């Protein structure tokens with residue numbers, strides 16, 4: 613599994629690709645959350661710092677608007693892959709040090725977070741094409757392989773191998789299956 617995220621696209625190319633991934637609907641909260649994330653990453657490339665300052669202010673305002681209005685907390689520090697889809701909104705919390713690989717789907721009520729209070733920097737790493745069911749929670753320094761289904765409301769506490777489906781609390785692999 614390769615967790616490196618391809619960032620060869622320009623900011624506007626990324627926005628266009630994300631727009632298409634979200635069904636070409638600019639009103640979708642998921643698209644808006646991803647677009648603000650891309651903006652947050654892009655603005656860090658702007659030099660000098662004086663020029664970046666107003667962009668950072670705008671980013672922080674937009675981040676709060678998305679978080680408070682749609683319930684999607686997706687900090688720019690998340691290593692976010694291409695064509696990631698946030699389907700629906702509400703109760704979505706993504707740890708700032710998480711990795712989400714290309715073509716993953718994140719749904720309402722999903723948390724990617726640290727497991728222990730005294731290990732605040734631990735965060736999950738999702739491979740490519742991970743299909744995260746509604747309400748699923750993934751905690752700690754765990755690695756999810758490529759082509760994985762995480763069942764709705766699962767609580768994932770351990771690594772999940774590629775090409776598998778995990779369900780339940782704590783989540784257990786039930787069978788080998790490819791994401792369709």
Ligand SMILES: CC(C)(COP(=O)(O)OP(=O)(O)OC[C@H]1O[C@@H](n2cnc3c(N)ncnc32)[C@H](O)[C@@H]1OP(=O)(O)O)[C@@H](O)C(=O)NCCC(=O)NCCS
Nearest residue numbers: 719744745746761762763764765766777779780786787789
């Ligand atoms: C996990 C999931 C992807 C199904 O995977 P699958 O490989 O097709 O699995 P199956 O449906 O054949 O179920 C296999 C077993 O897992 C169980 N199972 C399926 N989903 C489960 C879940 N979320 N939690 C607990 N058990 C689950 C089934 O009851 C079945 O158990 P059994 O063998 O004892 O009868 C699917 O059930 C799921 O949770 N998808 C998320 C969908 C979602 O979030 N939709 C929101 C749209 S807004």
